[in-house]
Amino acid sequence: MEDIAQHTIKATYRAGVLILHEPLDLAENSEVELVVLRPQITDSQAKARLLKIITQRMRRNVWPQQAPKFTREELHAHG
Numbered sequence: 219m220e221d222i223a224q225h226t227i228k229a230t231y232r233a234g235v236l237i238l239h240e241p242l243d244l245a246e247n248s249e250v251e252l253v254v255l256r257p258q259i260t261d262s263q264a265k266a267r268l269l270k271i272i273t274q275r276m277r278r279n280v281w282p283q284q285a286p287k288f289t290r291e292e293l294h295a296h297g
Contacts, residue, residue, distance in 0.1 A: 229236040236252075244250070259265050 225242065227242065228239040230239070231237075259268060
């Protein structure tokens, strides 16, 4: 079994890419396991703004009418 070292570092998610706040001492092409911790939003105004943004995005990206329909069982089978 491989030795496993755990490191906690911070990164910023921007344009689909995680940008590390500090470099990691890893060999090229090293495989890592990533655990994402999302900050909790406790401010009610911030929650309302986020909900508005999410709702707007959902309305702009509607499913096409010809998209396949799945039953609940089919959806669970694909997960």
